Amino acid sequence: MARNRSIRNKKKARRKVENIDITSLLDILVILLVFLLKSYNSSGVVLNVPKGITLPDSRSETANNPGVMIQVAKERIYVDDELILDVEEDLKQNKNIFGEKGRMLVPLYDTLVKKKEEIKTLSKQVNMVAGVSEDDENKKKFTGIANLIIDKTIKYSYVKKVMYTCAAAGFKEYKFIVLGEDQ
Structure with a gap:
């Protein structure tokens, strides 16, 4: 019995309380937190910029609005990430x-008219499901916002054609997407 006690005491004596230094772990967690907060997109709009588009720089602080994304490269036009016009191929x-x-x-006009009808149909369905009347201020409606992602090397005459086409299709409010200072 005495022998058993001495073995137990030896095991207890061997166990030492280790102090864990967690300052470096906390430093890493703070750095991760700052990085995630810095890269967080609070506008809720995801932008996909296709290859071949270089956005102009800006000091603008305003966030972009949800709307139809029209991406204009040198030879191609995309609407909501879908290729709708390849100038070289179509001219050939x-x-x-x-x-x-x-x-x-x-x-571009044909695609935007289809998008406009889709948005109007969806907003009517949302209003019907939500039980919102036609006179209610909270009803969802077509806003006519077009987010233009245009390569900075595109000539103004071509940008004018894109804007004219958007206006003819019913998208009369333009938001030009640019790179901010911190991006």
Whole structure:
């Protein structure tokens, strides 16, 4: 019995309370927290910039608004990340891409009209499900906002055609997406 006690006492004597230094762990956690807060996008809008588009720089602080994303590269136009116009390819196939005396891009116009109808249909369904009446201020409606992501090397005459096409399709409010100082 005495022998058992001495073995137990030896085991207890061997166990030492270790002090863990957690300052370096806390430093890492603080750095991660700061990084995540800095990279957090509070606007809720995800932007995908296709290859070939270089955004202009700006000091603007305003956040972008939800709306249809129109991405204009040198030879291509995308609407909500879907390629709708490849200028070189369409001209090779002799497709009529210009309308109204060269001021409008026909494939862009057709796509935007479809998007407008989709948005109106969805907003009616949301209002119906939410039980919102037609006279209510809280009802969802078509805003006509077009977020334009345009390469900074595009000529103004081409940008004017894109804007004219957007306005003709019912998207009369433009938001130009640019790179801010911290991006």
